Amino acid sequence: MFDPAAADLRLGIVGAGAMGGGIAQVAISAGVDVILFDQNAEAAAKTRDAVFARLDKRVTNGKASPEEVAAAKACLRLGESLQDFADRQVVIEAIIEDLEIKRGLFRELEGIVAADCVLASNTSSLPIGAIARVCERRERIAGLHFFNPVPVMRLVEVIRGPDSAPKVVEALRGLGSRLGRTPVEVPDSPGFLVNLGGRAYTTEGLAVVQEGVATPAQVDAIMRDGFGFRMGPFELMDLTGMDVNFPVTRLVHESFFHDPRLRSTTLHRSLFESGRLGRKTNHGHYVYRDGKPEVPSADAAVGDKPARKLVLFEADEHLRAFAGELGADLLEEDDGSSPILAAPLGEDCTELARRSGIDPTRLIAIDLLPDVSARITLMGAPNVDPEVRQAVIDLLGQKRKVTAIADSLGFVAQRILSMVGNLGCEMAQIGLAPPEDIDTAMKLGLNYPKGPLEIVEHLGCRQVFTILERMQALTGDDRYRPSLWLRRRAALNLPAGYRPSV
Structure with missing residues (x-):
C-alpha cells in the first residue's frame, strides 16, 4: 500500500482532458512524481503546456516562486503507453464517462501495474462496483472524484466501492489531503454525494419555470439576493451545460428507481435534445452574445402610488x-x-x-x-x-x-431551499455521509452559501417540514414528501444535523 505522504510517491494519470490536467497540476505542485498519458499524444502535450502556463502565471502573480514552479514542472512527464505505469504506486483514471471503456482500461492496467498498486476512477457518476466488477483484485479499486476546475475546487470525493479495502480508502483520503483538497468519504451510491445533492437546486428551479410561476431570470435573482447563492439554478445549468447536467439528472433519477424527489422536467429534456446546451452553444436558458448572457429583468416596475x-x-x-x-x-x-x-x-x-x-x-x-x-x-x-x-x-x-x-405553493425560495434541505436530510438518513460532511461537500463542491442541513437549521426544521408537508398535501405529489430524518427532528425539536450517539 502506498504512503500518501512519501516524498517519492509515484502517480499515474490516464486521460489528459480538463480533469486529468487539473489533477496533474495539483499533484506536481505537491511534489508528486506524475506520468500523464493520453491516447492522443498531441492532446497530452497541449495539456502539459497548459499546466505549465498556469504554473508560470502563479509566478507572475506572486503566488509562487520560480524555484517552486521549476520543481513542480520537473515532476511531470508524458507517458508513451500504459506500460509506463509499471512502477506507479497509484493510477487515477480520468477518461470518458463510458462504463465499458473504463472497464477495458482497468483490465489492461491490471496486467501492467504492480500487485499493490491502487487504481482509482475519477468518474462523476458511474458505480465503482460496476467498473471493478471485471477486475481480479477489486479490493484495490476505489473512486477519487475531483471537481472542475481541479486547482480551484477544494473538494475530492473518496468513493468506497463494495469491495474497496479500508486501507485503500484511507490511502486515497491521504492523497486527497496531500493534493490540497478536502476529502469526503462516500459509499458507492448513484451520484455519490455532490451529484446527488445538487439535483434539488436545479430540478426545483426547473419545476417553478415549467409551472409558469416565474422566469429563469426571476428564479436566479431570488436565489442570489435572497439567500446568497453565487449563481442561480439556471445560470448554473447554463455554465455546466445541459449535455452534462441533464444526463446526470436522468441517471440519478433512474438509479433511485424514479424517486419523484429527483425528477426533472420536459423543459430540461427539450433543451438537451435540441442542442441548446448553455454557454457552450450560446443558447440555453439564456441567449449569449460574446460570452455574456442576455438576461431579462427580474424586477417588477415600481410606481408612485403605494398602498396607504x-x-x-x-x-x-x-x-x-x-x-x-x-x-x-x-x-x-x-x-x-x-x-x-x-x-x-x-x-x-x-x-x-x-x-x-x-x-x-x-x-x-x-x-x-x-x-x-x-x-x-x-x-x-x-x-x-x-x-x-x-x-x-x-x-x-x-x-x-x-x-x-404567479400564484405558487411555497413561492420560489421556500420551494427550492426546502427541497435542497430535504435531499440533504435524505442523504443523511440513508447514511451517505455524516451531516457535517454532507454540508462540507455541498459548499466546496457546488459553492453553496450553506450546506443543505445548515439551510434546514437556519430556516428551522419545523418550518421546512411544514412547507414540504403542505406542498405534498396540496399537490398530491410525493416529490415533496419530507425525509424521515427531517420529520423526526422537526417533531422532537432537534437540530437538523443531530445524530444519536452510539
Missing part, C-alpha cells in the same frame, strides 16, 4: 415587524377595500382564500423566509386586482427590488 393602508392576515411577529417598517397604516379590522398582506409557508394565495374565505382579489402574499433586504417576492391569486397588486409593489419597492410571480 394594509390589513394583515394571520400575522406573526415577523410579518408585523416587517409591515410596521413600510410606512402604511396597519388596520386592526378589514375595511373591505385595502390590500390584505400575508406571509404563508408552503401555501399559495388560492389556498389561503379557500380555507379562510378572505377576498382573493385583495390578497397579496410575500415571502419572508429568505433575506428581504435587497429583494422580496410577491404573488397574488389568479383573480387578484391588478391595481391592488401594483399598490403593494409600489409600497414594497420603495426600499428594495420586487419580484412579482
Whole structure:
C-alpha cells in the first residue's frame, strides 16, 4: 500500500482532458512524481503546456516562486503507453464517462501495474462496483472524484466501492489531503454525494419555470439576493451545460428507481435534445452574445402610488415587524377595500382564500423566509386586482427590488431551499455521509452559501417540514414528501444535523 505522504510517491494519470490536467497540476505542485498519458499524444502535450502556463502565471502573480514552479514542472512527464505505469504506486483514471471503456482500461492496467498498486476512477457518476466488477483484485479499486476546475475546487470525493479495502480508502483520503483538497468519504451510491445533492437546486428551479410561476431570470435573482447563492439554478445549468447536467439528472433519477424527489422536467429534456446546451452553444436558458448572457429583468416596475393602508392576515411577529417598517397604516379590522398582506409557508394565495374565505382579489402574499433586504417576492391569486397588486409593489419597492410571480405553493425560495434541505436530510438518513460532511461537500463542491442541513437549521426544521408537508398535501405529489430524518427532528425539536450517539 502506498504512503500518501512519501516524498517519492509515484502517480499515474490516464486521460489528459480538463480533469486529468487539473489533477496533474495539483499533484506536481505537491511534489508528486506524475506520468500523464493520453491516447492522443498531441492532446497530452497541449495539456502539459497548459499546466505549465498556469504554473508560470502563479509566478507572475506572486503566488509562487520560480524555484517552486521549476520543481513542480520537473515532476511531470508524458507517458508513451500504459506500460509506463509499471512502477506507479497509484493510477487515477480520468477518461470518458463510458462504463465499458473504463472497464477495458482497468483490465489492461491490471496486467501492467504492480500487485499493490491502487487504481482509482475519477468518474462523476458511474458505480465503482460496476467498473471493478471485471477486475481480479477489486479490493484495490476505489473512486477519487475531483471537481472542475481541479486547482480551484477544494473538494475530492473518496468513493468506497463494495469491495474497496479500508486501507485503500484511507490511502486515497491521504492523497486527497496531500493534493490540497478536502476529502469526503462516500459509499458507492448513484451520484455519490455532490451529484446527488445538487439535483434539488436545479430540478426545483426547473419545476417553478415549467409551472409558469416565474422566469429563469426571476428564479436566479431570488436565489442570489435572497439567500446568497453565487449563481442561480439556471445560470448554473447554463455554465455546466445541459449535455452534462441533464444526463446526470436522468441517471440519478433512474438509479433511485424514479424517486419523484429527483425528477426533472420536459423543459430540461427539450433543451438537451435540441442542442441548446448553455454557454457552450450560446443558447440555453439564456441567449449569449460574446460570452455574456442576455438576461431579462427580474424586477417588477415600481410606481408612485403605494398602498396607504394594509390589513394583515394571520400575522406573526415577523410579518408585523416587517409591515410596521413600510410606512402604511396597519388596520386592526378589514375595511373591505385595502390590500390584505400575508406571509404563508408552503401555501399559495388560492389556498389561503379557500380555507379562510378572505377576498382573493385583495390578497397579496410575500415571502419572508429568505433575506428581504435587497429583494422580496410577491404573488397574488389568479383573480387578484391588478391595481391592488401594483399598490403593494409600489409600497414594497420603495426600499428594495420586487419580484412579482404567479400564484405558487411555497413561492420560489421556500420551494427550492426546502427541497435542497430535504435531499440533504435524505442523504443523511440513508447514511451517505455524516451531516457535517454532507454540508462540507455541498459548499466546496457546488459553492453553496450553506450546506443543505445548515439551510434546514437556519430556516428551522419545523418550518421546512411544514412547507414540504403542505406542498405534498396540496399537490398530491410525493416529490415533496419530507425525509424521515427531517420529520423526526422537526417533531422532537432537534437540530437538523443531530445524530444519536452510539
